[in-house]
Amino acid sequence: MKQFFKFVLATIVGLIFAGIILVLILIGIVASASGDKNVTVESNSVLNISIDHPITERTPNNPLAGLSFLGFDTDKSIGLNDILANIKKAKTDDNIKGIYLSESYMLSGQATTEEIRKALIDFKKSGKFIVAYGEIYTQSFYYLASVADKVYINPKGMFDFSGFSSQITFLKGTLDKLGIEAQVIKVGTYKSAVEPFILTKMSDANREQVTSYMGSLYDYFLTGIANSRHLNVDTLKDIANNMKIQYPEDALKYKLVDGLKYKDEILDDLKDRTGISHKKDVKSVSIDDYTKSEGDKKDDEGSSDRRVAIIYASGEIGGGDGDDNSIGSDKISAAIRKVRLDNKVKAVVLRVNSPGGSSIASAVIWREVMLTKKVKPVIVSMGDYAASGGYYISCAADSIIAEPNTITGSIGIFSILPNMQKFFNDKLGVTFDGVKTGKFSDLGDISRPLSPEEHLILQNQVNRGYDEFTKAVADGRHKTQAYINSIGQGRVWTGTQALKLGLVDRLGNINDAITCAAKKANVKDYKLVAYPEQKSIFSKFGSGLSTEMKTRAIQSELGENFKYYEQVKGLQSMMRNPQARMPYNIVIK
Template sequence: MKQFFKFVFATILGLFITFFLLIIVLVAIVATATSDKPTDVASNSVLRIALTAPINERTPDNPLAGLSFLGFDDNKVIGLNDILANIKKAKTDNNIKGIFLDESYMMSGQATTEEVRNALIDFKKSGKFIVAYSEIYTQSFYYLASVADKVYMNPKGIFEFHGFSSQVMFYKGALDKLGIDMQIIKVGTFKSAVEPFFLTKMSDANRLQVNAYLGSMYDHFLSGISASRHVNKDSLFNIANNMLIQNPEDAVKYKLLDGLKYKDELLDELKQRTGVDKKKNIKSVNIGDYTKANGNDDKDTSSNRVAIVYAAGEINGGDGDDNSIGSEKISKALRQVRLDDKVKAVVLRVNSPGGSSLASDVIWREVMLTKKVKPVIVSMGDYAASGGYYIACAADSIYAEPNTITGSIGIFAMLPNLQKFFNDKLGLTFDGVKTGKFADLGDVSRPLTPEERLILQNQVNRGYDTFTKAVAAGRHKSQAYINSIGQGRVWTGNQAIKIGLVDKLGNINDAVKSAAKKAKLKDYSVVPYPEQTSKFKNLGKTFSVEMRAQMVKAELGDNYKYYNQVKEAVQRSGVQMRMPYEVVIK
């Protein structure tokens, strides 16, 4: 009887889940059918920008956008491409009187923030206003907001201004307790991606490089605020270093804020700026909705095209997705633009910390072939490091933001030895036969022999030699010179331009203009590649993956990033070209 009720319950549950998914599909169909409806923008409107979700390179192709349930809240998700396009559009839109930077968390890299910030600076040339307001100013959001004509905050709010820091979690102690020994094979004094697995603190070389690139990023951060707020950079350093801002009044005192206002007072000022009666609501449009505003489609009808190939995320084999780089998918996109006679030039947008050495080489080959027939310009995002730099180095020229993280020219491989874990913790032992001396090379149930370690070290050495040769050829430098600035060392864009790893400082639009100029184009249209994966086509997969991620995030909170780092480390295989770790500055 128990089995009977168990099967009945399982059947009912299955029917319920199926019915629920069908409802989602129907909602998605309706959303898709109405998604092309343009957004009306009233006269004297304010463009509201509230960036509360991570900023991807492109707005996802999602028919569920605008819906908010069970973890889906893609109305908040807008790509950098649409953010920049919408700010540019608002500059000349007579219906838009100004921009309201509302409370934002800026969960994005420094280079992404830089691109949005520069777009706002360009917007101000129109003579229109920008007003910023928040209850909590993180350092990243304040850096963005500092370009505003007026920067306000809640009188009881929190203002963070205390300098940058970088922290690494080390796993060796935990691995020792579990009886797990991570066997490391690497090339590069500064290649510190593997340090958390065999050290308990930063190496001297890693501490040196982190101090250097973090200092470079911080100097740029202070310089930007100094220029916008007309406060001496040394004074800003002193304010942060001694934490002189401990309450909102201090921020006003040191001229980092223009005043303290409650939200109702801020809204009254916006009404005054737009000529709206205090008893009426402000006319506004959210930046996500503004994408569909009439006249926002500025596609050129020219038959000449500049292709932007987006390569964002960790590099692996296969197709990847919109948040990772699959060597097959990106290679296919590069072949497509190379063989398309309408495409006259290519911009490779790289935002990647690296990944698989083999997958990186597959993409590098396609970049090389494409460069032989048409100009290829690289635009670097937050990261273009290790494998991310490898796929970029073959281009005709490279653009980066001053605070882009790049370089990390180095190779490593990592293989766990789980013998003690299996034997002492689980009581498991292994035995078997093999037809050759190295038939079980890579077996995690035992340590590497000296001969096996030498074989792997030689593979890593060859990979590093290939890497440095490719960079030397692409950058027109000697291999010895590339080795001297390589060794896995990480650089900022500001540093990289001085040592020849980057050609110019600029954003993706600068790269597009450069590509068009090199192809001698006056009229051209910009076309993105590869085709985005529609969430509607993979609704079931998307639903389950996002639901799992949302549940884990809900349980772990801020510690989710550590969980994700360990999960990614376990899933990696083969020789790796990747960044030491993620750099997060709040």
């Protein structure tokens, strides 16, 4: 027994010692990573932009990014804020002679791509060059690359230019086989988020709205390319409709690219453009590393007595604190309250990139926006999505600015409650029995179907939620509730369509929103301050880091199929409370 206790004690001491060593090593790595603050940009350099990860609104606060430690790899990830800031900085950086736009997989929405594209167009005003090259051109990457002075493709590469498509996965057949009934309570003819659970194909209303907004997105996509490449929109439609581009030489023939070149030829071209000998390497700095370089005075270094706050609300909306990729009503509401009570903050930009979520959480955030608008200007900048709950939290603002290809609207409410009685009884042989003190004590029990009275209770709750939603929009947009109802009903719109309908005030990007906010507050010299505060790597230890590691592992294993995992996971929240969310996410490849 004595030997046993000695062994246990030695094990405990060893674990404690190992833990201390691990923490010290990690602190050293973090200190080392954090200490590498400045990157020197050599003269005659090229800014290399290559994006192969989903673009978040803000660069994650992770000093370990790009490092591999104890088998846990942390990929580099740069947010839209730093991408735009770096392109703007490069415009006036004498050491940067041009931009090399290399093959990128734009895994984010079209509005994000649009923001970067506009920044590149602005960069060209400096007279510096942009050269694009890729072995594989997806449609989203080509849309970005089309602004370049020269667009090249590898002679053996692939070029996709076939038009947009939208596909929905329907689960009703699966649910029928399992004996599960999706009991749907909703308001909105076009609120199609519930359709995959109750239909086997798109409803006529959903097909109508998808055809409409996909057409709007596609027209804007083609118009942008046509303007950059000096081509006709109808010509581009004909090329796509008839699949005229199947090989790289076809892309050259129809003037979508300027040449077929191998990588070594591109490097020689960059050397010629920057005055470097062909015997030497191209001087380049990546878009990630350029963040650490010294440059001109940043916009956020203005007067500390006059501030414009940017509140980032990104991801699905729910209760609690959320995280960097989701909107927690407690955390976002606290951030809005904080800037409302801060006398140094003269105006607020609410950056919304959300397909929606909990209608209750959305209403909580809306309340804080409305209160803040009473004391200082609030401008909403819409990203890829600001739909359903994402529009709910936006509608109280003084002004709403969206990109033409932002997905917005979807003003509607729904709730789903599964009836799993047949599944339990017939498939598993499980039955239930119990006692209750009231007629509706077990309302929401998934082991049985809803009674007509219970269904009516839930329908009335959803109806009330929709009435409050449309009233909030009507008040915020200075429209009648009847009008909002007519363009609501869960229908999805693009930013271009929303402008015509009066759901947004103008088309533009986040910089336009910042300028608008400062103007309304009548401030010129100001400091930009971002909220809510991002969590450090240390605050993620424990359950937070464990959850992140688990998510990364699943995402790595599933690849592009990770979106289906997220959809199934999202069902849990849909079944807890009424939802104000987009029917699906949209990614153009």
